[in-house]
Amino acid sequence: MGIPKGRRRIVVTVAALLVAGLAAVTVYRVLAPAEVVTEARGVRPGTVVPETGPIGRFSTAPLVVDGRLRVYATTRQLWADVPVDDRQRNTPYWSYRRWPAQLSGVVAGGTTVVGRWSDGQLVALDAETGRVAWRADAPPARAGYTGRRTGAATVWAPEGLHTATTPDGRTVVVVVGPDRIQGTDLTTGRRLWRVDVAADCRTDVGTTAAGRLATLDRCAGGPAVEFRDVTTGAVTQRWTPPGAGSELSVTPTGCATAHSSCTALQVAEPGAAGTARADGGRGWLLGTGDPVAAPGLDRAGTVLAGETGVGVSAEGVVTGRSALTGDELWRRADLGPGTRVVAAQPGRVHLLTGEKDLVTLDPASGAERSRFRFTVGRDGTGWTPGLSWAADGYLALERLRTPVDGSAGDQRYYAMAEPVVLAAF
Structure with missing residues (x-):
């Protein structure tokens, strides 16, 4: 005898519910936080x-x-x-x-x-x-x-993520969101402050060695650099570079990792007919008061290393200038065309030559500290440097396919399967 029709419907319904329940459990286990x-x-x-x-x-x-x-x-x-x-x-x-x-x-x-x-x-x-x-x-x-x-x-x-040091030596994690900024104690995780800000009219710049957060504020009127105390979150200063127009870009330099503890800014202003200035804008040293003009950082591509602005001309001539006065301190013409500054850390500035030699100089004197070919195995030299990082005697660098196409997929964008080289000094 078969199962009565009514009972068969009950069995089918129960079985369907069991299957659905098992599926729901599986989905939860896979997708649940x-x-x-x-x-x-x-x-x-x-x-x-x-x-x-x-x-x-x-x-x-x-x-x-x-x-x-x-x-x-x-x-x-x-x-x-x-x-x-x-x-x-x-x-x-x-x-x-x-x-x-x-x-x-x-x-x-x-x-x-x-x-x-x-x-x-x-x-x-x-x-x-x-x-x-x-x-x-x-x-x-x-x-x-x-x-x-x-x-x-x-x-x-x-x-939007930095570290900063307070005057009493505490390290603060500073988080910048679209409409909120927060400071958190690195050691304990205790929130020190949180402030709400107008949405989507600030550009994150970084933190300074003097314990301030810098953002480019376009919320009201012309652009201004806004500084906040990382201990309290309070705005301590709003600064507009002399002669600034309605458009402004601000790039930090002389920074630790994550655009933290920066010691200078490079401010680019529009030139004639809205074109970018050929010299890259103006440099400004950061402290506890108003930024101080730094002519030694005015040239495009110049990096602040200690108190020296280091830049490379189109011909490959490397020049170290006093950041504060712009006076030339030293010059090297032996590295050749295609040389560029790729990173700096205390007491060292790193340059990559057109032949892919990594040359480390003392930024104060221009003296050579080390030089070696920045390749591993048979990777060759047909690549372009990408993002870099340097700290504590180490340097790491991405190698990108030439010409660089930022919109390309990773297989085309990177020069090889293992595109990052780590080196020591």
């Missing part, structure tokens, strides 16, 4: 003193933290490997993954690594263990992950 922490195991990494020259090439951009480990970022993961001078990327020493939020920026201070996520969360990790040190709410970023294949923009120059 999640956090996966893989803590470090084994011996704490020691300090490394690498040999001068290229260390290795990588598919993702490393950020050296505490001189002991390398930190990397992808869309939903932040992780580290050791040792810092290994020629290749290794199995993660620790790893932190979130879903479905995306990683929009990373900053580090001491042994704390802070990730900013697209849902507005700040998550701080202990760099030695990978454990979560603290979590805090923060203004959401304008976008999620924007680091392309290497993650360089996320770990070297995240938009």
